[in-house]
Amino acid sequence: MGLLQNGEWVDQWYDTKNSGGEFRRQDSRFRNWLTADGSAGPNGEAGFKAEKGRYHLYVSLACPWAHRTLIFRRLKQLEDYIDVTVVDPIMLENGWEMADPLYGLNFLYELYLKADPGYEGRVTVPVLWDKQEESVVSNESSEIIRMLNSAFNHLTGNSDDYYPQTLREEIHNLNHRIYDSINNGVYRAGFATSQAAYDEAFHQLFSALDWVEERLSRQRYLAGNQLTEADWRLFTTLIRFDAVYHGHFKTNRQLLTEFSAISAYVRELYQVPGVANTVNFDHIKTHYYVSHQTINPTGIVPVGADVDYNAPHDRQLIG
Numbered sequence: 001m002g003l004l005q006n007g008e009w010v011d012q013w014y015d016t017k018n019s020g021g022e023f024r025r026q027d028s029r030f031r032n033w034l035t036a037d038g039s040a041g042p043n044g045e046a047g048f049k050a051e052k053g054r055y056h057l058y059v060s061l062a063c064p065w066a067h068r069t070l071i072f073r074r075l076k077q078l079e080d081y082i083d084v085t086v087v088d089p090i091m092l093e094n095g096w097e098m099a100d101p102l103y104g105l106n107f108l109y110e111l112y113l114k115a116d117p118g119y120e121g122r123v124t125v126p127v128l129w130d131k132q133e134e135s136v137v138s139n140e141s142s143e144i145i146r147m148l149n150s151a152f153n154h155l156t157g158n159s160d161d162y163y164p165q166t167l168r169e170e171i172h173n174l175n176h177r178i179y180d181s182i183n184n185g186v187y188r189a190g191f192a193t194s195q196a197a198y199d200e201a202f203h204q205l206f207s208a209l210d211w212v213e214e215r216l217s218r219q220r221y222l223a224g225n226q227l228t229e230a231d232w233r234l235f236t237t238l239i240r241f242d243a244v245y246h247g248h249f250k251t252n253r254q255l256l257t258e259f260s261a262i263s264a265y266v267r268e269l270y271q272v273p274g275v276a277n278t279v280n281f282d283h284i285k286t287h288y289y290v291s292h293q294t295i296n297p298t299g300i301v302p303v304g305a306d307v308d309y310n311a312p313h314d315r316q317l318i319g
């Protein structure tokens with residue numbers, strides 16, 4: 001685990017010394033948008049037009065942020081339009097490693113340097129790469145899924161919409177609360193290096209999960225009766241919860257299987273056609289337990305319970 005400084009890779013764990021033991025996530029730096037006609041998106045530069053075969057996704061199957069982009073690639077039938085490289089699950093002193101099909105690189109940081117030799121900071125997945133410009137379109141999953149949601153519709157004919165105009169305000173509110181307390185909340189608990197920082201993250205996480213449980217016991221999806229990006233963003237954290245976060249990140253007030261609405265909801269999303277193929281528990285468990293040596297120095301991967309995500313969910317009875 002490390003970062004780029006002055007054009008060099010430096011092996012370094014997260015620095016929590018200046019923030020009272022709190023983990024603070026670095027903002028993503030590449031923020032352009034791929035659009036149907038190549039016009040500029042909400043931020044970044046223009047010139048990234050949706051085209052078959054032009055873009056490549058670098059993902060980790062372990063990573064909840066990267067997982068979102070794989071789900072959208074599948075739901076939006078983009079497999080023939082955007083190809084994918086999966087990095088190795090174990091991330092140690094060299095950061096993410098891979099057998100790169102495009103340039104024969106071994107490390108993801110080399111790709112970042114190719115895009116920008118002056119890049120400073122952490123080297124993260126997902127990366128949406130433009131083969132034509134040989135640069136990164138975006139390394140921010142929340143924006144990549146919005147691009148995939150609509151930019152290729154005219155090419156694929158798939159107009160399924162997970163970010164509908166009428167629900168946007170609701171989706172923003174949900175995302176805001178869920179990002180801080182749940183998606184990033186599990187990391188804030190797991191990477192905390194002071195009791196106070198851990199306690200705060202732990203309580204925020206479970207109070208948010210209680211709120212989600214209550215909501216999902218009344219309605220089928222987070223924003224009502226329609227499946228939206230807010231659900232997919234939450235799903236990739238929930239599916240990792242019992243296998244990894246509960247033990248490894250010490251988010252152990254209870255297992256997710258002990259929340260009845262949430263666990264049925266996770267099963268429903270898991271059973272959406274194509275989604276189960278994007279979930280790889282082997283990569284998920286190996287990555288966290290083996291890569292985070294400061295948290296789990298023995299590198300032993302706990303076996304855990306066998307949860308049947310294919311069991312009936314009966315969510316169609318709600319709402």
Ligand SMILES: N[C@@H](CCC(=O)N[C@@H](CS)C(=O)NCC(=O)O)C(=O)O
Binds near residue numbers: 027060063066123
């Ligand atoms: N805000 C980013 C976060 C991406 C991220 O932090 N990915 C993790 C893996 S789950 C990573 O690559 N970490 C490497 C590091 O921090 O050095 C997004 O949503 O795309």
